[in-house]
Amino acid sequence: MLDFLDALKIKATNAGVSTGKNWIATKGTIIESFSPVDGKLIGTVQAADQKSYEEVVTQAEQAFKAWRTWPAPKRGEVVRQIGEALRHYKEPLGKLVSYEMGKSLQEGYGEVQEMIDICDFAVGLSRQLHGLTMHSERPAHRMYEQWHPLGIVGIISAFNFPVAVWSWNSMLAWICGDVCIWKPSEKTPLCAVACQHIVEEVFAKNNVPEGVCGLVIGGRETGEWMANDHRIPLVSATGSTRMGKAVGAAVGSRLGRALLELGGNNAIIVSKEADVDIAVRGAVFGAVGTAGQRCTTTRRLIIHEDVYPQVKDKLVSAYKQLRIGNPLDEKNHVGPLIDKDAVRLYREAIENCKKEGGRFIVEGGVLEGDGYESGCYVRPCIAEAQPGYSIVQQETFAPILYLLQYKNMDEAIGIQNGVPQGLSSAIMTLNLREAEQFLSAAGSDCGIANVNIGTSGAEIGGAFGGEKETGGGRESGSDAWKAYMRRQTNTINYSTQLPLAQGIRFDV
Numbered sequence: 162m163l164d165f166l167d168a169l170k171i172k173a174t175n176a177g178v179s180t181g182k183n184w185i186a187t188k189g190t191i192i193e194s195f196s197p198v199d200g201k202l203i204g205t206v207q208a209a210d211q212k213s214y215e216e217v218v219t220q221a222e223q224a225f226k227a228w229r230t231w232p233a234p235k236r237g238e239v240v241r242q243i244g245e246a247l248r249h250y251k252e253p254l255g256k257l258v259s260y261e262m263g264k265s266l267q268e269g270y271g272e273v274q275e276m277i278d279i280c281d282f283a284v285g286l287s288r289q290l291h292g293l294t295m296h297s298e299r300p301a302h303r304m305y306e307q308w309h310p311l312g313i314v315g316i317i318s319a320f321n322f323p324v325a326v327w328s329w330n331s332m333l334a335w336i337c338g339d340v341c342i343w344k345p346s347e348k349t350p351l352c353a354v355a356c357q358h359i360v361e362e363v364f365a366k367n368n369v370p371e372g373v374c375g376l377v378i379g380g381r382e383t384g385e386w387m388a389n390d391h392r393i394p395l396v397s398a399t400g401s402t403r404m405g406k407a408v409g410a411a412v413g414s415r416l417g418r419a420l421l422e423l424g425g426n427n428a429i430i431v432s433k434e435a436d437v438d439i440a441v442r443g444a445v446f447g448a449v450g451t452a453g454q455r456c457t458t459t460r461r462l463i464i465h466e467d468v469y470p471q472v473k474d475k476l477v478s479a480y481k482q483l484r485i486g487n488p489l490d491e492k493n494h495v496g497p498l499i500d501k502d503a504v505r506l507y508r509e510a511i512e513n514c515k516k517e518g519g520r521f522i523v524e525g526g527v528l529e530g531d532g533y534e535s536g537c538y539v540r541p542c543i544a545e546a547q548p549g550y551s552i553v554q555q556e557t558f559a560p561i562l563y564l565l566q567y568k569n570m571d572e573a574i575g576i577q578n579g580v581p582q583g584l585s586s587a588i589m590t591l592n593l594r595e596a597e598q599f600l601s602a603a604g605s606d607c608g609i610a611n612v613n614i615g616t617s618g619a620e621i622g623g624a625f626g627g628e629k630e631t632g633g634g635r636e637s638g639s640d641a642w643k644a645y646m647r648r649q650t651n652t653i654n655y656s657t658q659l660p661l662a663q664g665i666r667f668d669v
Contacts (some may be wrong), residue, residue: 162270163203163260164258164346164381165172165252165253165254165256165260165386166203166204166253166257167175168250168253168577169250169253169254169354169355169358169359170258170354170355170358170527171203171204171207171257171351171354171355172204172465174204174205174207175182175204175207175350175351175354176206176207177189177192177206177208177209177214177350177354177376177377177379178205178207178208178209178214178216178217178376178377178378179217179357179361179374179375180216180217180220180221180371180372180375181184181220181224181357181360181361181364181369181371181372181373181374181375181376181377182221182361182364182365182371182372183371184247184520185216185217185625186207186213186577187207187208187209187210187211187212187213188210188212189207189208189209189210189213189300189379190207190208190379190380191205191206191207191208191565192205192206192207192208192347192350192378192379192380193205193348194206194348194350195500195523195535196260196261196263196265196498196535197262197263197496197497197498197499197535197537198259198260198263198487198488198489198496198497198564199487199534199535200534200535200536201538202441203260203261203351204351204580206350206354206378207350208347208378208379208380208383209378209379209383210336211379211386213377214377214379214383215343215384217375217377218313218342218390218392218393220249220312220333220375220587220597221340221341221342221369221370221372221373221375221504222312222313222372222392223370223372224340224370224371224372224373225310225313225339225373225374227314227370228310228338228339228340228369228370228373229309229310229338229339231338233287233288233290233336233337233338233482234287236287236335236336236338236352237283237284237285237286237287237288238284238287238367239363239364239367239369239529239550240282240283240284240287240332240335240336241284242281242363242366242367243261243279243280243332243359243360243363244276244277244280244284246359246362246363246467247273247276247277247280247358247359247482248277250273250355250359251270251273251274251277253271253327253355254273254324254352254355254356255269255270255271255272255273255279256269256489257269257352257354258272258273258323258324258349259488259489259496260418260488260489260536261315261323261351262320262321262323262348262349262352262390262498262499263369263452263454263488263496263498263537264451264452264454264487264488264496264498265451265488265489265491265493265494265495265496266490266491266658267491268378268451268488269488272322272324273324273325273327273634274286274321275325275328275329275621276324276325276328276332278620278621279325279328279329279332279333279541279574279621279637280328280332281539282332282622282637282638283333283335283336283620284336286333286336286642287336290308290336290337290588290642290646292305292306292307292308292648293305293306293473297652298662299654299660299661299662300656300658300660301654301655301656301658302653302654302655302660303652303653303655304401304650304652304653304658305421305624305649305650305651306648306649306651307308307649308337308643308647308649309338309417309460309646309647310337310338310339310645310646310647311337311339311394311395311614311645311646312339312340312392312393312395313339313340313341313393313394313395313541314330314331314334314340314341314393314394314395314396314397314645315341315344315387315390315393315395315397316331316334316340316341316342316343316344316396316397317341317344317387317396317397317398317399317400317408318330318332318343318344318345318346318400319346319382319399319400319456319457320346320348320349320422320499320556321451321454321456321499322399322455323345323346323349323352323353324352324353324355324356325423325492326354326636327343327345327356328356328397329625329636329637330366330397330420330636330645331643332643333636333637333641333645335374336372336642337642337646338646339359339395339645339646340353340372340373340374340375341373341374341375341378342375342377342387342393343357343374343376343377344377344378344379344383344384344387345374345376345378346400346610347378347379347380347422348394348499348500350378353378354376354378357374357376358484360374361374365588383549384398384404384408385407385411388407388408388411388412389411389415390452391415391417393417394417394418395417395418395419395420395645396417396418396419396420397409397419397421397422397626397634397636397644398418398419398420398421398422399422399423399456400422400423401556402421402423402424402581402630402632403422403583404423404555405419405422405632407472408421409421409632414608418644419509419632419634420441420632420634420635420644421631421632421633421634421635422625422626422631422636423456423582423630423631423632423633424456424556424584424625424630425456425458425460425556425557425582425584425616425627426456426460426461426463426554426556426581426582426584427447427457427458427459427460427499427582427584427585427607427616428459428460428461428576428577428580428586428587428588428610428616429444429447429459429461429462429463429586429587429588429589429615429616430463430464430567430570430573430574430586430587430588430589430599431441431444431462431464431466431468431472431575431589432468432570432573432588432589432590432591432592432593432595433465433467433468433593434589434590434591434592434595435468435589436510436589436591436613437468437471437472437475438475439613440472440589441446441472441475441476441479442479443475443589443613443614443615444459444462444476444562444586445460445479445480445483445616446615446617446618447459447478447587447615447616447617448460448462448541448560448562449483449494449495450617452465452495452496452497452498452539452541452559452560453541453557453558453559453560453561454498454499454558454559455617456584456585456631457584457585457609457616457617457619458558458560458616458617459562459587459615459616459617460556460561460562461553461562461563461565461576461579461580462476462562462564462568462615462651463565463566463567463573463576464506464564464565464566465566465567465568466566466568467520468553468568471523473545473564474579476523476524476562476564477543478498479520480541480543482525483495483541483571485541486532486533486538486631487532495541496538496612497535497538497539498537498538498539498559499537499556499558500537501536501537502557502631503537504527504536504537505559506557506558506559507525507539507557507559508527510552510555510561511525511542511544511561513551513552514550514552514553514561514563514644516542516547517546517547517550517551517552518546518547518550518564519544519545519552520531520544520545521542521543521544521545521552522523522543522544522545522564523541523542523543524538524542525539525540525541525542525561526540526542527539527540539559539560540560540563541560541561541562542560542562543561543562543563543564544561544562544563544564545563545564546563546564546565547565548565548576548579549633550563551616554580554582555582556580556582558653568616570595570599572602572645574598574599574605577605577607578605578606581629581630582624582627582629582631583606583607583608583627583628583629583630583631584607584608584609584626584627584630584631585607585608585609585610585611585614585616585619585627586599586605586607586609586610586616586618587610587611587612587614587615587616588605588610588611588612588613589613590612590613591613596612599612600612606623606628606629607627607628607631608621608624608626608627608628608631608635609625609627621637621638622637622638623637623638623640624636624638624639624640624641625641626635626641
């Protein structure tokens with residue numbers, strides 16, 4: 162059943178620190194990876210200690226001196242080959258993602274496909290890292306700007322997308338000429354080990370300098386080392402707002418850069434002029450996909466009072482059809498939560514909602530019995546609530562959907578924006594004016610705003626990220642590559658004179 166582990170070189174005991182060529186022995190703690198699917202131990206990983214961390218950073222510093230001199234298209238060719246390797250390993254890696262994290266098998270495959278897509282995007286980008294030219298106010302002068310690599314990029318990723326978000330950062334950073342050190346979530350360490358093996362195969366074939374792809378698996382302490390390390394000019398961190406504030410403060414105190422992708426409390430507005438069938442379909446996938454553990458999960462449904470009863474009835478009917486179980490079985494829609502701590506937070510959120518007056522029209526609960534031995538399977542649930550409930554203002558990483566009513570579009574947008582987070586948002590409407598209002602400067606305050614699609618399922622071509630307590634970072638497509646580089650303005654004087662700007666005279 163678990164033959165995919167062998168294909169990915171996953172063993173019972175695995176090293177958790179690598180320079181991209183050598184796996185380093187450490188005295189770090191042993192991290193056990195249990196599958197939320199069946200509760201079984203998949204394997205163990207030896208975490209980084211201070212000594213091995215220093216070795217990885219030192220090697221990365223040396224590698225950057227060589228890697229930055231490789232032409233960007235040549236670096237792009239290496240990334241192209243990584244994309245090909247990922248195509249080869251898509252099935253076993255997708256299964257590992259599903260088994261170690263708990264998302265459905267189709268979502269596991271989809272996550273690997275995101276990695277392949279960002280490789281393709283990065284290959285094209287490797288020939289387009291261009292700046293601007295400007296006209297100088299001084300005669301016989303030329304001005305232009307160019308972009309140079311930053312150095313070491315530290316990547317801290319979360320369990321819910323154990324491989325894709327790392328690839329969003331690393332593939333762009335690599336074609337930009339940076340080197341990377343990855344600290345994955347300690348909840349999904351084996352996915353990181355597998356990716357490291359895949360990349361190392363490609364790098365070895367291309368004589369990539371040792372240190373371009375470093376791996377340091379560990380807990381919170383390892384992330385703190387990276388955040389406080391002045392040798393790492395950029396730390397890209399994905400996770401909770403609490404974590405992001407700590408990373409941002411640490412990096413900011415040394416005037417480094419932080420690219421933060423934090424919490425989301427995403428809403429869909431359902432207009433009275435919506436295609437209700439599309440709205441319900443989008444809401445259900447957004448709310449229960451990955452068992453509610455996406456940063457873009459739909460957590461609030463803001464429904465016009467005229468269609469509220471109809472939408473509510475259709476949602477209840479749709480939830481009755483959900484199949485909950487082993488995510489490796491493609492017939493199931495919903496897999497487990499990541500661990501029992503997540504189950505505890507799910508239960509607490511339900512109780513807090515009830516205490517505030519919420520009424521559940523689809524009840525939640527923890528599933529028990531055959532197939533649910535891990536204790537991590539829960540029922541997706543729906544509560545009728547009010548925007549002001551404290552629990553509605555929070556992000557709970559679980560499949561809990563809150564239904565809210567509105568009377569007019571200004572009120573709906575106010576409810577949508579009235580939370581601390583600002584990642585993803587959507588409106589379901591066939592009314593052009595409503596759609597344009599939602600997308601205007603007076604509309605959604607989120608980094609992502611969609612019309613007639615849900616809050617989940619971002620494509621790599623667009624910059625991904627959000628505002629407010631989501632952190633303000635942008636990853637993946639568009640011009641997100643600029644976060645991984647430093648801008649330099651150049652002025653060239655090709656005359657025999659030395660005219661000064663602003664007409665200043667300085668005669669000697």
